[in-house]
Amino acid sequence: xxxxxxxxxxxxxxxxxxxxxxxxxxxxxxFVRERLVLQGNxxxxxxxxxxxxxxxxxxxAMAVPKLEPILSEEEISVLKRGRNAHVGHVPKNSSVAxxxxxxxLESLFGYLYLKGDLKRLQELFREICKIQMQNIEKTxx
Numbered sequence: 001x002x003x004x005x006x007x008x009x010x011x012x013x014x015x016x017x018x019x020x021x022x023x024x025x026x027x028x029x030x031f032v033r034e035r036l037v038l039q040g041n042x043x044x045x046x047x048x049x050x051x052x053x054x055x056x057x058x059x060x061a062m063a064v065p066k067l068e069p070i071l072s073e074e075e076i077s078v079l080k081r082g083r084n085a086h087v088g089h090v091p092k093n094s095s096v097a098x099x100x101x102x103x104x105l106e107s108l109f110g111y112l113y114l115k116g117d118l119k120r121l122q123e124l125f126r127e128i129c130k131i132q133m134q135n136i137e138k139t140x141x
Contacts, residue, residue, distance in 0.1 A: 012114035017085040017107045020078070024110030029055050031125045054132065057094040061101035063128045070127065075108055082107025 012020065032054045036047050053059060064079070071079065082104035090099045112121050 010114050012111045015110075015114070017078075017082040017103070018087070020108075020110035020114070021082055021085070021103045021106035022110065023113060024106035024108065025055075027109045027113045027121065028060070028106060028125075031121070035125075035129070057091070057098040057102035059132060060105045060128075061098035063131045064101045064105055066131050067105075067124060067127060071108075075112075078108050078111045079104045 029051065032051050033047070036050050068076065068079070083100050085100075085103055085107070087099065087103060090096050094102075108124075109121060112124075
């Protein structure tokens with residue numbers, strides 16, 4: 001799979017960071033939801049609860065600095081554009097810094113999705129999962 005509507009050409013570089021974040025938010029959430037469903041059948045309420053923890057700005061923001069060393073120059077550029085984007089508002093349950101970092105990550109996911117680079121999306125998502133597991137392990141000790 002390149003993209004769901006692969007017959008439509010697009011240049012992801014031509015989109016604003018917030019437009020990339022808009023699609024990237026959905027792509028990231030789909031990865032999270034698929035991972036949760038594949039871990040085992042459970043009530044939807046539980047699935048939703050686990051998904052919210054992983055897609056909230058703070059969780060996404062925590063992964064960004066740890067991902068940066070493995071990103072290409074092109075990916076870093078997209079990340080910086082997303083981080084510096086002027087967002088209209090910041091939700092009250094999120095800090096400004098976390099929200100900007102989450103927007104950066106979502107911009108990167110949107111960019112890679114529109115570029116059709118599913119393999120790279122999978123690699124980055126696996127790394128994010130490792131980072132989140134390490135953070136859970138640290139809080140349990």
